[in-house]
Amino acid sequence: MKVSAIITLKKDVLDPQGKVIHQTLDGMGFKGVNEVRQGxxxxxxxxxxxxxxxxxxxxxxxxxxxxxxVIENYKIIEIQ
Amino acid sequence: MKVSAIITLKKDVLDPQGKVIHQTLDGMGFKGVNEVRQGxxxxxxxxxxxxxxxxxxxxxxxxxxxxxxVIENYKIIEIQ
Structure with missing residues (x-):
């Protein structure tokens, strides 16, 4: 079976990569973004x-x- | 709204990172793995x-x- 899992940073952990993507999107004209988190x-x-x-x-x-x-959570999102 | 997206390598594109994880899992005793793909x-x-x-x-x-x-697909998996 194929199992899909997502690993994300916990809420209170800073995500510098997500911040850079946020800034880049902003610079490209995507102005309505509150937050980007990468996982x-x-x-x-x-x-x-x-x-x-x-x-x-x-x-x-x-x-x-x-x-x-310590800093990440995981979630199984699909099993097929 | 929070939108979640997944970006994966296309099927025929080699995934060296996934291969290393596969080998590492094997070395740790997880013997029943066919393939690992990272995204x-x-x-x-x-x-x-x-x-x-x-x-x-x-x-x-x-x-x-x-x-x-060129080498990746994306999929929106959740909107909330």
Missing amino acids: KYFEIDVKENDPKKAQKIVEDMCNKLLANL | KYFEIDVKENDPKKAQKIVEDMCNKLLANL
Whole structure:
């Protein structure tokens, strides 16, 4: 199954990359932007046909490798 | 409204970053992985209360700045 996960910075953590994108968009004429936050996206194809087990495996990967839980959150957004 | 967009490499484009993550997961004992693809995630808060217009604005941003359409695809996944 393919499991999609998103990793985002926690709310109170500064996102300098997002700020630069915000400024660039502003400079390009996109004036109505309040905030831009950037994150990471992973699509992991695991050899597991049970959606719940596949989700568990990817959550485990997020906890152990993909996300830095001190400053980041992760969310599984799709399993197919 | 907050619009969330995902930017991924097109299917036939090599993803060396994903490959490294795949190898690392393998080394950590996650043996049942077929493929890992990495992408980017953006959460853009725009001053626009109409969901359709907000989506249009962010699509425009993806076309002009956020995505490299030669090698990447984008997808709006959430508007709230």
